[in-house]
Amino acid sequence: MSKPHEDNCEVLQDEEAIIVxxxxxxxxxxxxxxxxxxxxxxCERAILLYSEGRxxxxxxxxxxxxxxxxxxxxxxxxxxxxxx
Numbered sequence: 001m002s003k004p005h006e007d008n009c010e011v012l013q014d015e016e017a018i019i020v021x022x023x024x025x026x027x028x029x030x031x032x033x034x035x036x037x038x039x040x041x042x043c044e045r046a047i048l049l050y051s052e053g054r055x056x057x058x059x060x061x062x063x064x065x066x067x068x069x070x071x072x073x074x075x076x077x078x079x080x081x082x083x084x
Contacts, residue, residue, distance in 0.1 A: 019046040022059040029064050038073035 023042045027034055042063055049059045067073050 015050060018050060018056050018059065019043055021056065022046045022063055025060045026063045026067065030069050032070045035070065035073075038067075038070055041073040042067065 023039055023046060026042055027039075032038075045063060045066070046059050049062060054062070
């Protein structure tokens with residue numbers, strides 16, 4: 001019989017793998033270099049979807065359809081008029 005914390009560790013690894021795979025899939029799909037800020041946004045959304053009971057395929061598809069490209073992950077990016 002396994003110890004309770006070992007079971008929790010397996011579940012956590014599964015959750016982490018699903019989230020990491022979904023985020024990496026997004027970067028591969030849009031062929032953009034890894035960027036920590038974008039990964040943070042995508043991870044937050046993936047974690048939320050996972051907590052709602054969504055599976056790997058749904059999370060992958062949702063991230064790709066919701067965040068179309070690197071600019072879509074920059075919710076607080078200044079507009080071009082403010083940058084000049």
